[in-house]
Amino acid sequence: MAGEFAVIGGGIGGASAAYRLARGGHRVTLIDRSDIGQATAAGAGIISPGSSNHDGAFFPIAQLAGLHYPALVAHLTEDDAGDTGYEVAGQLVIARDESEAADLPRRLAAILARQDGGMPNVGEAHIVDPDEAVRRFPPLARPAGAIWVRDAARVDGRSLRDALRRGIVHRGGRVLTGHAIPIREGERVVAVLVNGERISVDGLVLAPGAWANELTVALGFDVPVAPQRGQIFHLRVPGAATARWPIVVGGFDHYILTFGPDRVVVGATRETGSGFDPRLTAGGVSHALSNALAIAPGLGTATFHEPRVGLRPATPDRLPILGRAPGLSNVTLAMGFGPSGLLLGPWSGALAADLVTGQPGPDTLDLAPYLLDRFA
Numbered sequence: 001m002a003g004e005f006a007v008i009g010g011g012i013g014g015a016s017a018a019y020r021l022a023r024g025g026h027r028v029t030l031i032d033r034s035d036i037g038q039a040t041a042a043g044a045g046i047i048s049p050g051s052s053n054h055d056g057a058f059f060p061i062a063q064l065a066g067l068h069y070p071a072l073v074a075h076l077t078e079d080d081a082g083d084t085g086y087e088v089a090g091q092l093v094i095a096r097d098e099s100e101a102a103d104l105p106r107r108l109a110a111i112l113a114r115q116d117g118g119m120p121n122v123g124e125a126h127i128v129d130p131d132e133a134v135r136r137f138p139p140l141a142r143p144a145g146a147i148w149v150r151d152a153a154r155v156d157g158r159s160l161r162d163a164l165r166r167g168i169v170h171r172g173g174r175v176l177t178g179h180a181i182p183i184r185e186g187e188r189v190v191a192v193l194v195n196g197e198r199i200s201v202d203g204l205v206l207a208p209g210a211w212a213n214e215l216t217v218a219l220g221f222d223v224p225v226a227p228q229r230g231q232i233f234h235l236r237v238p239g240a241a242t243a244r245w246p247i248v249v250g251g252f253d254h255y256i257l258t259f260g261p262d263r264v265v266v267g268a269t270r271e272t273g274s275g276f277d278p279r280l281t282a283g284g285v286s287h288a289l290s291n292a293l294a295i296a297p298g299l300g301t302a303t304f305h306e307p308r309v310g311l312r313p314a315t316p317d318r319l320p321i322l323g324r325a326p327g328l329s330n331v332t333l334a335m336g337f338g339p340s341g342l343l344l345g346p347w348s349g350a351l352a353a354d355l356v357t358g359q360p361g362p363d364t365l366d367l368a369p370y371l372l373d374r375f376a
């Protein structure tokens with residue numbers, strides 16, 4: 001039976017939850033305060049969990065989240081939601097010197113083992129010689145070697161967020177800008193106040209990003225979520241997208257992504273302990289650009305388009321916080337996505353939506369590693 005739901009937080013987690021609710025035929029209101037520093041607005045992400053170095057409890061949720069993407073994009077297309085910013089682009093894992101090149105067979109074996117375990121977005125992966133790497137991404141300094149991962153994808157957070165919002169409206173939902181205040185009565189949230197309006201709700205999803213504690217403390221619990229600033233830079237290189245330049249990663253902690261029509265995105269810093277300060281810093285600019293130019297000196301002639309700064313909602317163990325809110329029977333959590341929210345957010349938002357409506361969830365997954373009480 002259709003119910004009345006609200007979602008607080010309109011980044012990728014909340015927008016995905018609200019879209020799932022709207023597609024499920026529920027009345028839904030997505031409320032977002034549009035804080036400067038929203039992580040989704042800044043994030044440009046690699047959807048290639050097979051080539052990341054995380055395993056353990058990251059593996060099963062990353063697997064389901066990666067598999068979720070093509071279906072989500074198909075749903076958004078069906079709902080005339082426009083550009084999602086998601087595309088299979090291929091990926092080069094670069095070795096900068098002989099010692100990194102010597103490690104490539106081990107990295108390739110790990111990628112293939114993850115694919116054998118069911119991880120999507122690999123397709124075909126093999127070692128390529130330096131000439132092929134430069135042919136695929138011409139601005140590169142000649143590397144010592146590289147791995148090619150054919151089915152790695154990338155997404156622009158802002159584009160996907162906006163497509164989800166259009167999808168929500170297309171399905172009859174509402175998207176409001178404002179500061180949302182949940183009203184608790186006993187073990188339930190009964191309403192949400194926003195811009196002077198009181199919205200009665202059957203259930204609520206909390207997806208407030210780095211600002212999580214401000215909301216949860218008012219509801220009687222806290223969460224170990226803290227802002228981690230990321231600075232990322234959009235450069236302009238005419239023709240980069242039509243040449244289909246792939247994603248570039250390697251033994252360095254930054255990456256390079258290409259978006260149409262002419263964007264090459266480099267970054268990003270990971271500044272733990274940054275607090276809620278969404279400003280650019282001299283150190284951040286220098287770190288991100290010098291890293292990118294060391295890997296790809298050919299980008300030195302690119303022109304500067306724009307910087308983006310976001311506050312990732314980081315948890316101590318780099319896993320998200322999902323499941324029911326403690327002491328509240330009709331509230332679910334989709335938060336703490338840290339550096340992996342563009343990958344994990346869409347599936348996790350769908351899960352939070354299904355849990356709040358009493359559905360079993362988009363897929364079967366043991367949620368124990370992602371529940372808030374793991375920190376108890």
Ligand SMILES: Cc1cc2nc3c(=O)[nH]c(=O)nc-3n(C[C@H](O)[C@H](O)[C@H](O)COP(=O)(O)OP(=O)(O)OC[C@H]3O[C@@H](n4cnc5c(N)ncnc54)[C@H](O)[C@@H]3O)c2cc1C
Binds near residue numbers: 344
């Ligand atoms: C530079 C950068 C690069 C990144 N790269 C990657 C990557 O390569 N791969 C990857 O997977 N992820 C990446 N991420 C991480 C990813 O972007 C985040 O994990 C994800 O966007 C978090 O989404 P969210 O919806 O939880 O939070 P947010 O996007 O921050 O959204 C939370 C929203 O909640 C709103 N809000 C809070 N409280 C209230 C309230 N009371 N009322 C109304 N609204 C409220 C805020 O205003 C905000 O708009 C990157 C992030 C950054 C910053």
